[in-house]
Amino acid sequence: MANKEEKPEGKESSWKDFIYNPRTGEFLGRTASSWALIFLFYVVFYGFLAGMFSLTMWVMLQTLDDYTPRYRDRVANPGLMIRPSDLDIKINLSNPQQYSSYVQDLERFLLDYNDILQEQNVQCPEGKYFLQDNEEEKKVCQFMRSQLRQCSGLADTTFGFSEGQPCVLIKMNRVIGLMPRGQPYVNCTAKRETPLQMQYFPTEGHIDKMYFPYYGKKAHAKYVQPLVAVKLQLNEQDYNIPLTIECKVEGTDLRNNDERDKFLGRITFRVKVTK
Incomplete structure (x- = not known):
């Protein structure tokens, strides 16, 4: 008798037969x-x-329009943003390199607002919406950098940072078709007991209606938002103290008090100046 069972014929090659x-x-x-x-x-x-x-x-x-989004109900009100794009601005007067990044940020941002470029745009009548519904390529109203005066960076290339009175530029986000009612302007307040002296450019932080409506990036390719510059007139008593500043769009129907969205129609930032 054999010690091992004999394997059926072809058993060893069954896996090969499965392949081919x-x-x-x-x-x-x-x-x-x-x-x-x-x-x-x-x-x-x-x-x-x-x-x-x-x-x-x-x-x-x-069903889509190349120029206008179909649904815009969630962005009916614009938010506010600032330049320099830092919500916690720290300035050391004895170290110019420390605040040079803020100055460079402002300078880069204002390149599109240079007077030479803006002269190519239209001088629009003030106080009226600039409606262009029948024109395929929309024209742009002039916003001269020189309108920002002491905050333009032309006379003072440091935008007030070197003297401890920095300039902050405020702009509204673009919303297609937005036409705010009333007379919109930007108002800023310091969250402390005594008021903080500020200077606005244009005067009183006014935002003219001629920069509305915005027709979208494709139709309004050269459009630039109107700006409001706020010069914080700090003195030595304000140094070494973090100051919280809140800016809002006032005088219009735009929302600025929604607790669920801290940037809707307003913005809050901090400034601290040290010697």
């Missing part, structure tokens, strides 16, 4: 015609899905 069986011509358990039918099915199936996706995308794109 020369007797039946099957590869991985299927014949070439079977694999061809499966491949054809998936080509047709995924081709149909791709066609359906392309068709639905094409139909959806026909």
